[in-house]
Amino acid sequence: MSSNRKRILIVGGGTAGWITANLMATHWAQQGFEISLVESPDIGIIGVGEGSTPPLRGFMNAIGVEESEWMHECNATYKVGITFKDWSTKPGFSHYFHPFVSQPDEFTAPAFFYNSFLRRKGIQLEGHPDHFFLATELAKQKLAPVAPANFPFEINYGYHFDSALLGKFLARKAASKGVKYVQATVNEVVLDTQGNIDYLKSAEGQIFKADFYVDSTGFRSQLLQQALKVPFISCTESLFNDSAVVFATPQSAQIEVQTHATALQNGWAWKIPLTHRNGNGYVYSSRFCSKDEAETEFRQHLGLGDADVEARHLHFKVGRAAVHWEKNCLAVGLSQGFIEPLEATALDMVQETVVRFIEAFNRGNHSDQYRAEFNQRIGARFDAVRDYIVCHYRINSRTDTDYWIENGRNEKISPSLRAILSGWVAGKNITDELEQQKLDAYFPNVSWNCLLAGKGLYPLPEQLVPGNELANKYDVAKLHKYITGCALNFRPHTEQLALLAPAPAMKAVHG
Ligand SMILES: Cc1cc2nc3c(=O)[nH]c(=O)nc-3n(C[C@H](O)[C@H](O)[C@H](O)COP(=O)(O)OP(=O)(O)OC[C@H]3O[C@@H](n4cnc5c(N)ncnc54)[C@H](O)[C@@H]3O)c2cc1C
Numbered sequence: 001m002s003s004n005r006k007r008i009l010i011v012g013g014g015t016a017g018w019i020t021a022n023l024m025a026t027h028w029a030q031q032g033f034e035i036s037l038v039e040s041p042d043i044g045i046i047g048v049g050e051g052s053t054p055p056l057r058g059f060m061n062a063i064g065v066e067e068s069e070w071m072h073e074c075n076a077t078y079k080v081g082i083t084f085k086d087w088s089t090k091p092g093f094s095h096y097f098h099p100f101v102s103q104p105d106e107f108t109a110p111a112f113f114y115n116s117f118l119r120r121k122g123i124q125l126e127g128h129p130d131h132f133f134l135a136t137e138l139a140k141q142k143l144a145p146v147a148p149a150n151f152p153f154e155i156n157y158g159y160h161f162d163s164a165l166l167g168k169f170l171a172r173k174a175a176s177k178g179v180k181y182v183q184a185t186v187n188e189v190v191l192d193t194q195g196n197i198d199y200l201k202s203a204e205g206q207i208f209k210a211d212f213y214v215d216s217t218g219f220r221s222q223l224l225q226q227a228l229k230v231p232f233i234s235c236t237e238s239l240f241n242d243s244a245v246v247f248a249t250p251q252s253a254q255i256e257v258q259t260h261a262t263a264l265q266n267g268w269a270w271k272i273p274l275t276h277r278n279g280n281g282y283v284y285s286s287r288f289c290s291k292d293e294a295e296t297e298f299r300q301h302l303g304l305g306d307a308d309v310e311a312r313h314l315h316f317k318v319g320r321a322a323v324h325w326e327k328n329c330l331a332v333g334l335s336q337g338f339i340e341p342l343e344a345t346a347l348d349m350v351q352e353t354v355v356r357f358i359e360a361f362n363r364g365n366h367s368d369q370y371r372a373e374f375n376q377r378i379g380a381r382f383d384a385v386r387d388y389i390v391c392h393y394r395i396n397s398r399t400d401t402d403y404w405i406e407n408g409r410n411e412k413i414s415p416s417l418r419a420i421l422s423g424w425v426a427g428k429n430i431t432d433e434l435e436q437q438k439l440d441a442y443f444p445n446v447s448w449n450c451l452l453a454g455k456g457l458y459p460l461p462e463q464l465v466p467g468n469e470l471a472n473k474y475d476v477a478k479l480h481k482y483i484t485g486c487a488l489n490f491r492p493h494t495e496q497l498a499l500l501a502p503a504p505a506m507k508a509v510h511g
Contacts, residue, residue, distance in 0.1 A: 006031075006032055006033050006034055006211060007033075007036075007209075007210040007211045007212070008024060008033060008035045008036070008210055008211070008212045008213075008214065009036050009037075009038065009200070009209075009210035009212075009213050009214070010024075010035070010036070010037040010038070010213075010214040010216055011037075011038050011039075011186055011200065011213065011214065011215055011216060011217055011222065011223060012037075012039060012214075012215070012216030012217045012218060012333070012335070013037055013039030013045070013167065013171065013181075013216075014045040014046060014167060014216060014218055014333060014334075015045070015049060015166060015167055015170070015333070015347060016218075016332045016333020016334065016335070016347075016350045017037055017039070017214070017216035017332070017333070018037070018167055018170035018174055019059065019170065019332075019347070019350050019351060019354065020214050020216060020332045020333075020350070020354050021035060021037050021170070021174040021177075021179045022059075022063045022170055022173055022174050022177065022179075023059070023062065023351070023354045023355065023358065024354065024358065025174055025177035025179050026062060026063050026064070026177060027358050028358075029177065029178075035174075035178070035179045035180070036179065036180040036181070036208075036210070037174070037179055037180070037181050037182070038181075038182045038183070038184050038186065038200075038202075038208060039181070039182075039183055039184075040183070040184070040185035040186070041183045041184075041185070042185055043217075043218075043220075045163070045164065045167060045218070046163075046218055046219075046314070046334065047163060047164055047312075048163065048244070048246060048279075048281060048314065048341070049163050049341070049344075049346055049347060050160055050161055050162065050274065050279050051079060051082075051159075051160050051259045051270070051272050051341075051344035052158040052159045052160070052161070052344060052347055052348070053100075053158050053343075053344060053345060053347075053348045054100050054156045054157060054158045055158075055348050055351055055352075056158055056159055056347060056348070056351070057157070057158070057159075058351075059351050063173060063177075065173065067500060068500055070166075070169050071159070071161075071497075071500045072275075072497075072500045072501050072502065073165060073169055074161040074162050074165040074166045074169055075161065075162045075274045075275040075276050075277075076159050076160060076162075076274070076275070077159065077160045077161075077255055077256075077257065077273050077274055077275060077497060078144050078146070078157050078158075078159060078160075078257050078493060078496070078497075079100075079157060079158040079159055079160050079257065079258060079259060080099065080100055080135040080138045080139050080145050080157050080158075080257050080258055081097055081099040081100050081135045081136070081139060082097070082098045082258060082259045082260070082343065082344075083095055083096070083097050083098075083139070083258055083259075083260050083261065084096055084097075084098065084261050084262075084263075084392070084454065084455075085260065085261070085262040085263065086263040086264075086398075087263045087268075087392065087396050087455060088395075088396065088397050088398075088455040088456050089399070090397055090455070090456030090457075090458075091456075091461060092128065092456065092461075093128065093454065093455060093456030096128065096129055096130055096450065096453075096454025096455070097129065097130050097133070097135070097136040097139060097450075097454075098129075098343075098447060098450050098451065098454065099129075099133040099134070099135030099136050099139075099450070100135050100156045100157055100158060101133060101135065101156060101444070101446050102134055102135065102145075102153060102154060102156040102157075103153035103154045103155070104134045104153045104155075104483075104486050105132070105133050105134055105135075105446075107482065108132045108133065108134075108479050108482065108483065109132060109133070109446055111132060111473075111474035111476070111479055112127075112129060112131075112132035112133075112449065112453075113449060114473060114474060115127050115474060115476075116129075116449060116453045117427075117429065118467060118471055119453075119458050119459075119464070120424070120427045120458055120459070121427050122463055122464055122465060123464065123465065123467040123471050124464040124465060124466050124467060125467055125471060125472070126476045127453050127458060128454070129449070129450040129453050129454045130454075131476050131479065131480065132479060132483075133483070134155075134483055134486050134487065135156075135157075136483075137483050137484060137486075137487045138257060138487060138490060139256070139257055139258040141487060141492075142254050142255065142256060142257055142492060142493045142494070143487060143490035143491065143492060143493060144257060144490060144491050144492070144493040144495075144496030144497070145157040145257065145490065146491070146496055147489060147490065148489055151489050153486075160259065160272045160273055160274055160279075161274065162274055162276075182206075182208075184202035184204065184206050184208075185202055185203050186200045186202055186208070186217075186222060187201065187202065187203045188200065188201040189222065189223055189226070189227035191227065191228075194327075195228070195327055196327045196328045197213050197223065197227065197228070197327065197328055197329055200213070200223075211328065212328050212329070212330070213329045213330075214329070214330050214331075214332055215329055215330070215331040215332070215335045215336075216331075216332050216333045216335060217335050218333065218334045218335060219316065219317065219334045219335070219338070220335070221321065221331060221334075221335035221336070222335075223329050223335070224321055224326060224329055224331035224335055224336065225321060225331075225335070228326045228327060228329055230321045230322055230323055230326050230331075231321070231322045232317075232319055232320070232321055232322070232337075233319050233320055233321070233322055233337075234317065234318070234319040235319045235320075235339065235386055235390075236317075236319070237410075237412040238386070238390045238393075238410060238412050238413055238414075239318045239339070239340055239386070239389065239390060239393070240285035240287060240288070240393075240403070240406070241267050241283045241284060241285050241318070241340050242285060242286055242287075242315060242316060242317065243283070243284055243285070243286045243291070243294070243313070243314065243315050243316070244281045244282060244283045244284070244313070244316070244341075245281065245282050245284075245294050245295050245298055245311050245312070245313050245314075246280065246281040246282075246311065246312040246313075246314065247280045247281075247299075247302060247304070247309055247310075247311055247312075248277045248278065248279060248280070249277065249278045249280055249302060249304075249309070250277060250278070251273065251275065251276060251277050251278055253494070254492070254493070254494055255273050255275065255493050255494050256271075256273040256493070257273075257493045258273075259271065259272050259273075259344065261342060262301075263396070263404075264282060264284070264297060264298070264301060265289070265297055265400065265401045265403065266284045266285055266288040266289040266293075266294065266297075266401060266403040267282060267284030267294075267403070268282075268283055268342065269281065269282045269283070269298060269301060270283070270341065275497060280298075280302060281341070282294055282295075282297070282298040282301070283340060283341060283342070284403075285403060286315075288401070288402060288403040289403075291313055295311050295313075298311075299311075316334075316338060316340070317338070318338055318339060318340050319338075319339075320336060320337025320338075320339070320379065320382040321335075321337055322379075323375040323379070324336045324337075324353060324375055324378045324379070325357065325360075325368070325371050325374055325375055328368075330353070330357050332350055332353050333346075333350050334346070336349075336353065336378075337349075337382055339382060339385050339386045339389055340389060342389050342392060343385070343388065343389060343443075345385050345389075349378075349381065349382070349385070352378070352381060353378055356374055356377060356378060357374060360373065360374040380438075381441075381442055383414070384439050384441070384442045384443070385442060386414075387413075387414055387416055387417040387420075387439070388442070388443045388447070388448070388451070390413055390414075390417060391417055391420070391421070391448075391451060391452075392451065392455075393407040393408075393410070394407065394408065394410055394413055394417070394421070395408075395421070395451075395452065395455050395457055396408050396455070397455070397456070416437055416439065419433055419437070420433055420434070420437075420439075420448065424452050424457060425457070430445075430448060430449070430452075431445050434448060
């Protein structure tokens, strides 16, 4: 690859394509890159993917966008974590909250680790994660995670948003950064003698030629997997879900500040609160139930009765491409892989892929010198996310359907996850295992501990014995007081969101 590569062509105008366009246009603003995005007018976007993790804030900051600019326009709300409900049948653990942890938690998290560790050793201590983190309280009270200026701690949070509106917003932003937009459906990818992409051709015969191509064509992966024949590594052995049915329902007056992930008979349902509606989806395995059965169960779950609400059915494949950057092509988004929506990690992966690519491309003077290192890094990230998601299923304790029984017995898990699980059950400190495997770089130690403790992976209640004074080092009631005290600093979510709405135009004042 020569060092004067300057023309970049992104194929696909879903969230992945537009995030890529904005990041590249921002980072390479002064370097003479010509960035274009071509999008099919006939192939739609997937139109789901409405929950984020905290790094989306970093993305908006990186491209110079304030919350006041985008949130209202995209019907966005704040997100402080996810409630997992009905994944476990262990007494006292029917639900737990996976918090986005923040600075105030530095005072309480040690108590959680300590109690949880001793409880695994059979000491009767409070080990449910819901008692230890500020985000859990904010979620319970529906408070926005936006701290007042005099609050001395950083607060970590993500967002929920309307994905179609976010795409439109980002398209406009990219245009303002000089990204050119063309509507056309690419139907031919022509390779040169070295196997690089030479040019693309549209159905109408238009030719698109660039030095470097980004495949953001969604599950089609038209450039990376179809044209460059990069193999796909499936995860279906450990992640059974491949389908979803999606409904919108009305929003209530008090908007939630969390996602809900509720286990149903053959999968789980998300509920994502936006300002104008709730997005709901049932993610299930078509091996265990039909489309119609899933829809019927989900309608009942949502209490829709016979209401005339239209359902959307989706099919997806879980896994990842063997490499993400091949020849002169980078795949970003669903075209590079997808590890199902639990924990809402896909957009974070998009962001990470593009940021790391820019880093590697710059470091190699716009050559492919650091391609192998980049591919290894992104592949490892996918695998780390996969293991965290697989863990949710593997440690479920439901026995009501074959789906859950088979998930709970599934031995097709990675050696890495096996080591974490056996370490936990043996009463070891899993921090060392996570650090050694470098897994804490994606889901931090606290997330792994919340997952394992939150599903009640402890000795049975009758096996627990009261602890001595040393074991009872932390007073949970005092921690609760501290957490609720911190929570007093935050406004109701709905009130905070109202502040983001543009002020009504001032009426002319006549003297
Ligand atoms: C059920 C489900 C739930 C999800 N939930 C979440 C979540 O909560 N959080 C999260 O972060 N992610 C989630 N995701 C993932 C998220 O939806 C995607 O990562 C995100 O929308 C980006 O998609 P994309 O841009 O890669 O693909 P798409 O949205 O499918 O966009 C593909 C684009 O490529 C264009 N295109 C395709 N072929 C051609 C062609 N030949 N020529 C020209 N243009 C072409 C299309 O027109 C379109 O613009 C979810 C995914 C699924 C399936």
